[in-house]
Amino acid sequence: MAFSPSNGYFHLYKKPSINAIQIQFINHQNQNPSTKTQLFRSFSIKSSKTPLTPVTSPEPNTPPLVVVGSANADIYVEIDRLPREGETISAKNGQTLAGGKGANQAACGGKLSYPTYFVGQVGDDANGKLIIDALRNGGVHLDYVRHVGDVPTGHAVVMLQSDGQNSIIIVGGANNSGWPEELSDQHLGVVRNAGIILLQREIPDSVNIQVAKAAKNVGVPVILDVGGMDTPIPLELLKVVDILSPNESELARITGMPTENFEQIGHAVTKCHEMGARKVLVKLGAKGSAFFEEGQKPIRQPIISAARVLDTTGAGDTFTAAFAVALVEGKTKEECMRFAAAAASLCVQVKGAIPSMPDRTSVLGLLQCV
Secondary structure (H helix, E strand, O other), X not given: OOOOOOOOOEEEEEEEEEOOEEEEEEEEOOOOHHHOOEOOOOOOOXXXXXXXXXXXXXXXXXXXEEEEOOOEEEEEEEEOOOOOOOOOOOXXXXXXXXXXXXXXXXXXXXXXXXXXXXXEEXXXXXXXXXXXXXXXXXXOEXXXXXXXXXXXXXXXXXXXXXXXXXXXXXXXHHHOOOOOOOOOHHHHHHHHOOOEEEEEEOOOHHHHHHHHHHHHHOOOOEEEEEEEOOOOOOHHHHOOOOEEEOEHHHHHHHHOOOOOOXXXXXXXXXXXXHHOOOEEEEEOHHHOEEEEEOOOOOEEEOOOOOOXXXXXXXXXXXXXXXHHHHHHOOOOHHHHHHHHHHHHHHHOOOOOOHHHOOOHHHHHHHHHHO
C-alpha cells in the first residue's frame, strides 16, 4: 500500500552531547503540536450504502497521538520452518524494512490520517534513514526523533514462516542507549499537549515512567503495550497508565498465570487489576480481542477474517494504534475494538510491518462489508 504524502521536509542540527553520545534532532519546518490539523475527525463503523466521503477541511488544534518508543530495521528472512539446534537452513527470500513497535504504531496513526508524533531514537546509519523515510512518507511528525551517534539503529531479525507466523529476535541499539536521565521540557511538552499517548517496552522503563507521569498529571490517557522486554513491569509505571495492553503470552508472563481459555484470561486480568491496571486490552490473535475494565463486564471482539494471511508482523501494533485513534476521537470501546480489528485484518494481508499499515479509507471500506 502506498504511504500518504509527506508532511514536509526535515532539518538536522547538532545538539550538545549527552553521556558522550552525539545527539541530533530531526525537525519538520514550523510544526507545533498544539496547531496540528486532522483530515478525518470522525467516522462511523455502521454499515451504509452511501459511499464514504472524507472530510477535507482540517480541524485546528486537534490534540495529537504521541507515540514514544522504539524504531527498528526489520531484517526479514522467509523460511519454511525454524532451524533446529545446530542446523543451517536456506531462506527463500530476505529484505530489510522499517519497523519497531513504536515506529509501527506511529506509522499506523499517520496512515489513519490522525495527527501523529513519534518520539524515539535512531542511529546515524542507513537503517536510521530507512526508518525516518518510512515514517516521514507515512505522514508522521518527526520533530522529536533523535539521531544518536556511535550507536546503531535498533534492528530485528524476523523469521517469517510460510503460514504467515513469525519469530523475532531484537537488538536494542539506539532504542536503549543515549536517552537522557531526564527528558527535556520540549519532549515532555508534546506529551502534555497530546490527546493520547502510546508506550511500549522496547525502550528503557525510566523513559516510559517519565512520559506516563507527565501525561497523568495533565489528564492525558496512556496506553502501555506490554510487548518488548520480558522483565517485570515496574509498579511505578503500572500505576500511571490508563490501559495495559498485552497479548495472551505477555499476559501469562506478567501474571504467572495460564491464559489458554477465556476463563483463565479473565483470572489473569484480575491479577492485573490487583497490580494496579484498572483497564486491560488483551489481544488474542485468531480469537480476537477483549477489553476488561475493573467492575465492568468484558467486551469481546472477534477477528475480522482476512482474505489471506501473508505476515502477522505488526498486526498487534496496528490493532493498538487503531484502537488509540478511535478512542481519542471519542468512540465507544466497542467501536474502537471493531475499528482496530478491521485495521489488523488488513495489516496481515501485506508483508512487512510499516508497509502493511492500512489507510483509513480501506479500514472504513472493510467495515462496510462486514
